[in-house]
Each structure stands twice: as structure tokens, then as C-alpha cells.
Amino acid sequence: MSYKKHYSRYLAQHPNTLHCAPHSHHYWPDVTRDAQLQYWDDSARGVDHKWDIIFGERVPSVQQLLSKLLNHPYPEQFVFASNTHELLYRVITSFDPKQPLRVLSTDSEFHSFARQIKRLQERNNVELTTVPTEPYETFEQRWLAATEQGTFDLIFTSQVFYNSGVVAPDLSTWIDQVPAATQIVVDGYHGCGAIPTDLSPYANRIFYLAGAYKYLQAGEGCCFMAVPKGCQLRPEYTGWFADFANLAKPQTGTVSYANDGMRFAGATMDFSALYRLESVLLWWQRDALTVAAMHRYVQQLQSEFLVVLDELDHSQINRTHLLADNLDHHGHFLTFKLKNAEIVEELAGRLRAAGVETDYRGERLRFGFAMYHDAADYQRLKNALSRD
Template sequence: MTYKQHYSRYFKEHPQSLHFAPHSHHYWPDVTRDAQLAYWDDSARGVDHKWDIVFGERVPAVQRYLAALLNHPHPEQFVFAGNTHELLYRVISSFAPDKPLKILSTDSEFHSFARQIRRLQERSNVQFESVPTEPYETFEARWLDAIKQGSFDIIFTSQVFFNSGVVAPDPLTWLDEVPEQTQIIIDGYHGCGAIPTDLSTIADRVFYLAGGYKYLQAGEGCCFMAVPKGCQLRPEFTGWFADFVNLAKPQQASVQYADDGMRFAGATMDFSAVYRLESVLAWWHRDGLTVDTMHAYVQRLQREFLTILEEVQHPHIHRGNLIVNDLAHHGHFLTFRLNNAALVEQLAEQLSHCGIETDYRGERLRFGFAIYHDVADYQQFKKALSQN
């Protein structure tokens, strides 16, 4: 089975490239171009009334697709924004700035969270506890111990850690230890659309964040958050979408919020990205292309990739330098830790000259996999590796 035909426009622009960075910027399938034009057409037809189409048709459709994708029982609990950081900060802003705020997380969260938490720590009332993810073999036990030892206002963790590809412990293994008043946020950006995900049993307990830029293949601008059913938090960082249905009514002294996921909505955004996401999810639904199917396909690619490494015996890019060898609990990219950042940058540049596009973070070199790869593509990688 091959899926390349669904990405013909991107391949036309990059005919000689082997794109090993879908975890950074995924190729967009052809259906997203038609979706972009459909947004323009709806805007032209509707003008100021386009919101009737956006909120009456497009947003509910994507909510239903996402709920099905993640086995989430409440489609109306999905809210959209231009980026996940905006949604994250709405949850944080629900806590009074003059009261103590205690947050638990890890040392392997994406840059925007890491930066934001460093800035928050400049407040005297914010206490942050970070659990190192390494060594990964003991992380689950150490994470559980940290949860048991403190009563936190917010717990934030990734589904798949962006700097390693390692899948975090299943929330079902630690949720029972979390007090009811603690808000739990799971960053699913590097898992959603890649790792089979079932939120059915935790949907009413956790916030789940993700977006279209990575494995949902819809590009930037469409991120979402699944909000626990019945959540009554009142984000201070709010916008006019958060009570959209009552917009025409007189605004009362007390700020009102929607009773579903929209209470965490913001203000005007470019909904073309929502259209693009809808087109991808509709394609998957139409062709019966499930996350389980794509995950199995990628795992086969990863095994072939590692077989090539064993054949080539490269001095740096080899299985011994993999951060984690267990592909059973791994996302769709493999991370190699080399001796230093300069070596990583040099290797990445050498591979790029051979048409192999990957990416790196410090001393870590990352190779990502996608359904627009074929096993035969990796002969180009094998040749490039032999030359370097």
C-alpha cells in the first residue's frame, strides 16, 4: 500500500527530497488545498454571515471527526484556537493571580510551555516542580511518586515527549492518585494522529491539547483542546467567542461563559486551518484510514530504517545512540543522542546535501516517519549514509 498519491503537490515541489521531519512540519495532503479555497468561497458568499457556516457547519463537523478519532464522548467539548499555547494559558488564567499556584510537570515539555513556566516562576506565588524524564526506565515510578507527594493545582504532561519520541505513562496508571480539584492537561501534539488514542474513560477528567501542524497534516493555525464535561473554570484570558451564542444579548455585569468547550474560546481567528483539518479527517474517514493503520505502517518503516542502520554501520547514526530502543512505546520519530551539538549540526547538513531532510535539537538528531514514505525510499538514505 502506498499513500504518496495523496501528497502530489508537495512532492512536485520537492521531487528529490526524502522528508524525515514530519514531526516538525508534516507534508499537507492535496485535499487541504481544496479546503483552503473552500474557505475563501464561503467567505465570499457569506461575508459577515460566514460565521453561520463556520460555527453552524464546519466547526461541528470537525468536532465530530475529532471525537471519533480520539473516542471522546462529547464532541461539543472541543474548542479551537490558533495555537495550543493560547488554550493552555486560558486554563492557567482561570486561577487567581494573587493566590498560590502549584504546578507539576516534566523537564521534557515543548518550548512554549517551558518558556511560559519559567516566566510564571518570576511570580512569588508560583511553585513549579519538574520531574526529569530520564532515565526513562524509572520515569513512571518517579512521576507517580511526585503526584503522591504534593497537592497540585495543575498537572501538565505530554502524551509523547517532543525531544525523544518516548510515550508517557498511560494516565490511567496515575489518575486515581490526583485530587479532584487538580486540573490535568495532556499535551497530545506529538501523539494525536500518530498514536492510537482512547479518551473515553478520561474525557471528563482531563484537558487534551493537540493541533493540525504535526500528524493531523493540516498545517498551522488549527489547534484544539478537549475540555472536561461540566468544567466551570472561568478563564481570565477570554474573548468574544467564549459566549458566542449570547453575543446579541445585553452584556451583563458578570462575564458569562458557554457551558461547553467554547468557554475556553478566544476571539477572531483564521478558520481556513479548520477547513483544512476537516478535509484531512474527512479523507481518512472516507478511505477508512485509521490511526491504528497509519501507526502500524510507520512502525514497519521504522523497523526497515533500523535494518538499514545495521547494514551500514555508521559511526554515529546507529542503534546504540538511540535514546530509547523500545518501539512498542514510541512515537513516529526516532531520536539519536550524539557526542555534541556541533557534530549533530554537521551531520544534518551533510544529509541535507544528499536530499535527506531531518532536524535536530542540540545534541539530538531526529528522524521522523510518515505514510508518504515507502520502504523503497530508504535506499536514498542508505546511499547518503554510506557517503557520510
């Protein structure tokens, strides 16, 4: 079955391109265009009262849809922001800056965390323990050993690592040994909408971050966080949305917060991306297009892609350079680790000149897979790489 018809507008703009970078910039399905226009119409209809429409209708709708998508029992615990960094930093500012902050993480986190924690380490009271993800064969064992220390205020880890596509150890293998006072944040950006995810066992325990830019296919500007049920943290970095229901009341005394996920909300943002996200999730619901079904489709594409590479027998882009732990349980992109960044850049340039868009970070070349691909598309690689 081909799903290309759902992406006709984007594909029409790039008829001679095989877009193998959906893990970086995902094509938007056609339903998102009507949703964008609906945001304009709702803004015109509501004007000063458009927040009643957004918070009274659209936000609850997307909360419900995400709750179903992730099997999270508390829709009201989902809060939205323009980016995940904003939400992450609110969690961090819930800690007293005068007190020591002990953090456990890995060496494979996206810049939203990696850059921020590096800056915070310029304080003399922030201590970071970093577990290298490579070699992947022993990562789970080393990660479990680190979590057993039980001395951290914050644990931050990805669901799927952005620089490899490798899936992190399942929460069930380590969460029970973490003290209740330790806050746990899971970056689900490369897992949400790609890997079947069940948050029901952890809804009272973890912060789960994700957004619409990748596999939720709705573009930039709509990220979200599932906040643990009953969370009473008071982020110092806060905005007027965080107690929206009580804005009309006198703002005296101690700063108050909502008793649901909105306590981590910020301030005015462009909600058009929320409309686009709603349209994608409603399309999936109408067509009974589950994450599990999409994951199986992408796994088939990855298998076909690797068959083409085997036939090519390329000196660089081959299975020996593939970063993976278990391809049966892997993210929606494949990463090849080559000798140096210069080789990667040269190969990415050649592929782009042949109409194959990839994505690279240093010595790592990444190929992503999407519902707007067919297995036959990967035959184009033979033209792009056959000279080697």
C-alpha cells in the same frame, strides 16, 4: 501499499528530497488544497454572515470528527484556537494570580509550556516541580511517586515527548490518585493522529491539547483542546467567542461563559486551517484509514529504517545512540542523542546536502516517518552516510 498519491502536490515540489521531518513540518495531502479554496468560497458567500457557516456547519463537523478520532463522547467540549499556547494560557489564567500555583511537569515539554511556566516562575507564588524523563527506564516509577504527593494545582505532561518520541506513562496508571481539584493538561500534539488514543475514560477529567500541524496533516493555524465535561473554570484570558451564543444580549453584570468547551475560546481567527483539518479527517473516514492502521504502517517504516542503519554501521547514527523506551509503543519519530550539538549540526547539514531533510535540537537528531514514505526510500541514507 503506497500512500504517496495522496501527497502528489507536495511531492512534486520536492522530487529529490526525502522528507524525514514530518514531526516538525508535515506535508499536506492533496485534499487540503480544495478545502483551502472552499474556505475562500464560503467567505465570499457569507461575507458578514460567514460566522454562521463556520460555527453552524464547519466547527460542529470537525468537533464530531475529532470526537470519533479520539473516542471522546462529548463533541461540544472541543474548542479551537490558532495555537496550543493560547489554549494553555487560558487554563492557567483560570487560577487566581494572587494565590500560590503549584505545578507538576517534566523536563521534556515543548516551549509553549516550558517558556511560559519559566516566565511565571518570576512571580514569587509559582512553584514548579520537574521530573526528568531520563533515564526512561525509571521514569514511570518516578512520575508516579511525584503524582502521589497530591499537592498540585496543575499537572502538565505530554502524551509523547517532543524531544525523544518516548510515550509517557498511561493515564490509567496515575490519574486516580490525583485529587479532583487538581487540573490535568495533556499535550497530545505528538500523539494525536499518530498513537491510537481513547479519551473516553478521561473526558470528565482532563484537558487534552493537540493541533493539525503534525500528524493531522492540515498545517498551522488549527489547534484544539478537549475540555472536561462540566468544567466551570473562568479563564481571565478570554475572547468574544467564549460566549458566542449570547453576544446579542446586553453585556452587563459578571462576565459569562459558554457551558461547553467554547468557554475557553478566544476571538477572531483564520479558520482556513479548520477547513483543511476537516478535509483530512473526512479523507481518513472515507478510506477507513484509522490511526491504528497508520501507526502500524509507520512502525514498519521505522523497522526498515533501523535495518538500513544496521547495514550502514554508522559511527554516530546507530542504535546505541537511540533514545527510546519501547519501540513497540513509541511516537512517529526516532531521536539520536549524540555527543554535542556541533556533531549533530554537521550531520544534519550533510544529510540535507544529500537530499535528506531531518530536524535537530541541540545534541538530538530526529528522523520522522510519514505516510508519504515507502520503505525503499531509506536506501538514500546509504549515499548520504556511507563515507563514514
